[in-house]
Amino acid sequence: MALVVQKFGGTSVADATKILAAAKKAIARQEEGHKVVVVVSAMGHQTDILVDLARQISERPSAREMDMLLSTGEQVSVALFAMAVHALGREAVSLTGAQIGIRTDSTHTKARIRSISTDHVRKLLDAGKIVIAAGFQGIDQDGDITTLGRGGSDTTAVALAAVLDADLCEIYTDVDGVYTTDPRVLKEARRLPSISYDEMLELASLGAGVMHSRSIEFAKKFGVKVLVRSSFKDVPGTMILPANQSPERPVSGVALAKDEARVTVENVPDQPGSSHALFSKLAASGIAVDMIVQNVGQQGVADISFTVPADDLPTALEVASGVARQIGAGGVSHDEGMAKVSVVGVGMERAEGVAGRMFSALAREGINLRMITTSEIKISVLVDRADGPAAVEAAHGAFGLDAESTDGGIDPSGLPHAKAAPLDVVRRLEGMEDLAIEDCQLDSSQALVTFTELSDTPGVAADVFEEVGRAGLNVDMIVQSHPRNGTAEISFTVPAADRDRAIEVAGRIAASRGAKVVEMPHVSKLSITGVGIRSHASVADRLFKPLAEQGVNIDLVSTSEVRLNVVVAAEQGEKSLAVLRNAFGLA
Numbered sequence: 001m002a003l004v005v006q007k008f009g010g011t012s013v014a015d016a017t018k019i020l021a022a023a024k025k026a027i028a029r030q031e032e033g034h035k036v037v038v039v040v041s042a043m044g045h046q047t048d049i050l051v052d053l054a055r056q057i058s059e060r061p062s063a064r065e066m067d068m069l070l071s072t073g074e075q076v077s078v079a080l081f082a083m084a085v086h087a088l089g090r091e092a093v094s095l096t097g098a099q100i101g102i103r104t105d106s107t108h109t110k111a112r113i114r115s116i117s118t119d120h121v122r123k124l125l126d127a128g129k130i131v132i133a134a135g136f137q138g139i140d141q142d143g144d145i146t147t148l149g150r151g152g153s154d155t156t157a158v159a160l161a162a163v164l165d166a167d168l169c170e171i172y173t174d175v176d177g178v179y180t181t182d183p184r185v186l187k188e189a190r191r192l193p194s195i196s197y198d199e200m201l202e203l204a205s206l207g208a209g210v211m212h213s214r215s216i217e218f219a220k221k222f223g224v225k226v227l228v229r230s231s232f233k234d235v236p237g238t239m240i241l242p243a244n245q246s247p248e249r250p251v252s253g254v255a256l257a258k259d260e261a262r263v264t265v266e267n268v269p270d271q272p273g274s275s276h277a278l279f280s281k282l283a284a285s286g287i288a289v290d291m292i293v294q295n296v297g298q299q300g301v302a303d304i305s306f307t308v309p310a311d312d313l314p315t316a317l318e319v320a321s322g323v324a325r326q327i328g329a330g331g332v333s334h335d336e337g338m339a340k341v342s343v344v345g346v347g348m349e350r351a352e353g354v355a356g357r358m359f360s361a362l363a364r365e366g367i368n369l370r371m372i373t374t375s376e377i378k379i380s381v382l383v384d385r386a387d388g389p390a391a392v393e394a395a396h397g398a399f400g401l402d403a404e405s406t407d408g409g410i411d412p413s414g415l416p417h418a419k420a421a422p423l424d425v426v427r428r429l430e431g432m433e434d435l436a437i438e439d440c441q442l443d444s445s446q447a448l449v450t451f452t453e454l455s456d457t458p459g460v461a462a463d464v465f466e467e468v469g470r471a472g473l474n475v476d477m478i479v480q481s482h483p484r485n486g487t488a489e490i491s492f493t494v495p496a497a498d499r500d501r502a503i504e505v506a507g508r509i510a511a512s513r514g515a516k517v518v519e520m521p522h523v524s525k526l527s528i529t530g531v532g533i534r535s536h537a538s539v540a541d542r543l544f545k546p547l548a549e550q551g552v553n554i555d556l557v558s559t560s561e562v563r564l565n566v567v568v569a570a571e572q573g574e575k576s577l578a579v580l581r582n583a584f585g586l587a
């Protein structure tokens with residue numbers, strides 16, 4: 001006998017007929033001899049309707065009352081779902097988040113789960129009942145109802161699967177799995193038979209709406225097997241697995257975040273502490289920044305740009321302007337009409353020329369890249385919002401994602417696969433959803449090359465990295481700054497073995513384009529690895545603060561959900577490693 005958690009999204013329970021059809025799926029699992037917990041979302045667009053109602057009453061409704069309101073959607077659907085199971089002749093009990101004992105912090109409308117008690121649910125399961133749990137909601141220490149953020153029922157489902165040690169968590173939705181990109185944006189998108197936790201985490205966090213990214217944090221931390229499948233068609237879905245079980249390919253998917261904004265703090269005094277002042281204030285306002293780019297300081301000042309979801313722009317601007325005044329920076333500029341396109345793949349690290357291939361594909365479409373950042377398993381570019389869908393199509397085609405998939409062998413029932421073990425770091429966590437940092441490592445063998453005064457025209461990055469690719473250079477991090485006065489900067493790092501050639505090639509490229517090259521032949525790269533690094537806004541704070549206090553200047557940053565890299569001067573590597581290990585409790 002196994003334990004299966006099934007989650008049904010809004011469209012899967014949009015009316016009585018659909019609720020009855022979903023109830024049959026739960027009963028079918030029980031008839032196979034398994035214990036079944038069902039997590040249900042609000043019916044159809046009910047949550048949107050409630051949000052809209054609140055806005056008609058008040059422009060800024062209280063977050064506590066918002067949670068009181070929004071949690072009603074799921075209370076309706078669990079009751080109806082339990083009635084549907086009864087009508088089909090089986091036993092079921094519906095439970096709210098509070099009744100289950102889903103304890104959260106008090107961050108209304110985006111609360112994080114601290115703990116879940118399992119006693120009550122286990123008793124009901126042992127008594128042969130199907131347990132119907134309300135998704136998206138919990139209760140804080142004062143007994144107030146909280147919600148987990150839009151799309152949060154996925155997170156309830158995977159978190160329940162984690163604490164109940166379920167054999168499988170099935171996510172029933174309106175697509176038949178995870179696709180190489182949103183099938184509503186690109187018809188050539190293809191279903192992936194399987195995908196790794198890291199890739200799904202990154203894709204979800206970068207805009208692929210099919211899973212709530214926090215649910216994948218739970219999956220990875222606790223080793224939960226997740227199967228995404230269709231509510232309406234009996235076809236195989238997508239299994240989300242540990243990386244070592246997933247197939248090798250340079251790129252698995254493309255994500256589009258279509259409402260992004262870019263903020264630049266100009267002429268920031270180039271000294272330790274400037275970044276910290278900015279990112280700690282942003283973190284304190286609950287804003288998770290994504291692409292962070294700092295250009296090479298000139299005459300003691302540098303520009304720091306970062307991206308945020310457009311919804312967070314007003315707060316981000318308020319914070320950035322305050323910090324700019326405080327640290328004596330020039331001013332703050334911004335751009336609202338941006339989209340972020342990211343390609344993600346764990347195989348990228350070992351494949352050659354992935355970045356060049358992506359930039360060239362976008363250049364062929366005449367798409368201008370406003371900013372670029374990369375990490376080991378993703379490349380993100382910021383483009384004008386109108387270019388978003390074309391950029392997705394170009395990137396998707398460039399990596400052959402529209403071709404037939406070759407990886408098979410995933411059993412659609414999902415049950416026979418072995419489960420992954422929880423990560424070691426989980427035992428050290430106080431709250432289930434706390435940030436999980438696994439390790440911090442130092443690589444002191446890199447060189448940093450920066451082009452300055454590159455003309456800001458489509459195809460610049462493509463030309464540079466095609467040439468770099470032809471030279472066979474092993475590029476690691478790539479960053480392109482936001483252009484100012486018609487010129488942009490591109491930086492990249494290479495391993496020591498490629499240093500001399502990189503400097504020579506860069507010189508040649510710069511000469512032919514009227515640009516300049518700035519080299520730092522010896523730099524240190526520090527990498528912090530874990531789960532949920534970007535979405536926990538506090539990481540930047542915890543990273544920048546101790547480094548600033550020790551007088552360490554950061555030359556390059558790249559963030560992702562599973563890794564944060566910073567480049568510092570070589571001679572500060574060892575010191576920085578000690579500082580960070582201490583800051584993240586990795587002594």
Ligand code: ADP
Nearest residue numbers: 009010011173174178179181182184208209210
């Ligand atoms: P639910 O209500 O079941 O939680 P969602 O609307 O949250 O469903 O998620 C399903 C939707 O996610 C799909 O209809 C699809 O348009 C969108 N989506 C975005 N990116 C992807 C992707 N890479 N693969 C599949 N679906 C995606």
Ligand code: ASP
Nearest residue numbers: 041047136150151152153
């Ligand atoms: N009903 C909530 C929402 O629409 C939670 C969910 O469906 O996952 O955001």
Ligand code: MG
Nearest residue numbers: 009151209210
């Ligand atoms: Mg959803």
